[in-house]
Amino acid sequence: MGRSILQKIKPRSTFDLFSLIYALVLIHAEVLFGEFMVLPWLIKKHNIGLFKICCLQVYGAFLYFNVIGNMWKIMITNTSTVGKVLPTLLKPGWYYCTICESNSPPRAFHCSTCNKCILKRDHHCMFTGKCIGYFNHRHYLMLVVYTWLGAMFSIVMSSEFCWEMLGGFSFTNLLKFILPIFAFILGQLDLYTAIVAFLTLLATIFFALLTGLIIYHSKHVRYGIVTYERSHNIYLFDLGFKNNFRSVFGDKWYLAMIFPFFHTTLPGDGIEFQTKDTFERAKDLKILKSNQRIKVVILLFRETKVCRHYSTSEREFPRICCNLFLPSLELLTRSLIQDQIISGSSFTSEHLYYKTILSGQCYTSDFQR
Numbered sequence: 001m002g003r004s005i006l007q008k009i010k011p012r013s014t015f016d017l018f019s020l021i022y023a024l025v026l027i028h029a030e031v032l033f034g035e036f037m038v039l040p041w042l043i044k045k046h047n048i049g050l051f052k053i054c055c056l057q058v059y060g061a062f063l064y065f066n067v068i069g070n071m072w073k074i075m076i077t078n079t080s081t082v083g084k085v086l087p088t089l090l091k092p093g094w095y096y097c098t099i100c101e102s103n104s105p106p107r108a109f110h111c112s113t114c115n116k117c118i119l120k121r122d123h124h125c126m127f128t129g130k131c132i133g134y135f136n137h138r139h140y141l142m143l144v145v146y147t148w149l150g151a152m153f154s155i156v157m158s159s160e161f162c163w164e165m166l167g168g169f170s171f172t173n174l175l176k177f178i179l180p181i182f183a184f185i186l187g188q189l190d191l192y193t194a195i196v197a198f199l200t201l202l203a204t205i206f207f208a209l210l211t212g213l214i215i216y217h218s219k220h221v222r223y224g225i226v227t228y229e230r231s232h233n234i235y236l237f238d239l240g241f242k243n244n245f246r247s248v249f250g251d252k253w254y255l256a257m258i259f260p261f262f263h264t265t266l267p268g269d270g271i272e273f274q275t276k277d278t279f280e281r282a283k284d285l286k287i288l289k290s291n292q293r294i295k296v297v298i299l300l301f302r303e304t305k306v307c308r309h310y311s312t313s314e315r316e317f318p319r320i321c322c323n324l325f326l327p328s329l330e331l332l333t334r335s336l337i338q339d340q341i342i343s344g345s346s347f348t349s350e351h352l353y354y355k356t357i358l359s360g361q362c363y364t365s366d367f368q369r
């Protein structure tokens with residue numbers, strides 16, 4: 001058990017391992033710096049009361065918990081095609097990965113570092129040594145946001161302390177702040193002040209870098225894209241902000257954003273994706289009210305013209321509705337068989353025709369080719 005977790009979190013390359021160690025050392029150095037150097041100085045200088053100290057501690061702990069928790073979740077979440085049931089026949093939009101020797105779904109890309117095909121792959125994150133894909137995208141974004149907030153918190157808390165240590169703001173002291181190691185080597189700063197300046201400088205640099213990263217990645221959430229699609233101008237899966245957002249953060253997005261260990265259900269399986277076109281068709285059904293009882297009538301035509309009617313409750317409806325509007329007949333048939341709505345042994349997609357009757361209105365779709 002312990003060994004398998006270790007296998008899961010182990011970075012795949014030496015570069016990733018050093019990046020991870022660097023990130024962890026830096027995060028903990030900033031935490032210890034704030035806790036044991038900055039805070040005692042601030043309490044003494046501004047005579048901070050117990051309530052304010054508690055608030056600062058709780059906020060700091062909240063940020064730390066989210067940074068480490070999201071890092072952990074990125075590392076242990078399987079977002080690859082390993083363990084997924086993949087078809088043996090190559091379907092439209094799919095491709096054959098010669099390295100994995102299996103069919104890979106659309107939006108999945110092979111990562112040479114992880115040596116796996118990653119579902120809806122965004123990029124390989126060196127600080128966690130893992131790829132960011134469909135199932136851990138939310139954790140990556142929250143890691144970036146909380147590290148950014150942590151850097152901001154560190155700057156706000158330590159600036160006054162840092163500049164007082166340096167002897168006030170001046171051009172010479174600004175140079176010492178930007179180059180604290182050189183200033184220490186040249187004897188311009190003592191070791192203690194050099195460490196203070198160095199850690200404040202690092203927080204500032206990371207704050208600037210992470211600001212850029214947040215702006216960069218917010219476009220991915222906004223338009224439902226990944227890095228590859230962005231560089232190739234592919235906006236095929238853009239279902240509007242609300243749906244794109246939920247496809248990353250899931251149904252309980254408000255909890256997913258404050259607690260990395262909270263389970264939130266993503267709308268898909270990371271293998272099949274609705275495109276803009278199929279989604280637009282499905283939107284016609286949005287007129288439904290949640291308390292309406294929905295009757296889905298599925299007519300199966302074979303030589304015998306067998307006709308079956310199925311009723312479903314509104315709880316089951318979204319999945320069936322989603323399945324009905326999947327672009328291909330094969331998928332639709334497979335979904336219906338999986339949901340045990342039809343017994344599939346002798347049934348082929350060529351025979352399928354269905355009608356959906358909803359609150360007196362009739363939507364008919366003919367999927368026959």
Ligand SMILES: [Zn+2]
Pocket residue numbers: 097098099100101104109110111115116117
């Ligand atoms: Zn592969």
Ligand SMILES: [Zn+2]
Pocket residue numbers: 111112113114115123124125129130131132
């Ligand atoms: Zn990777």
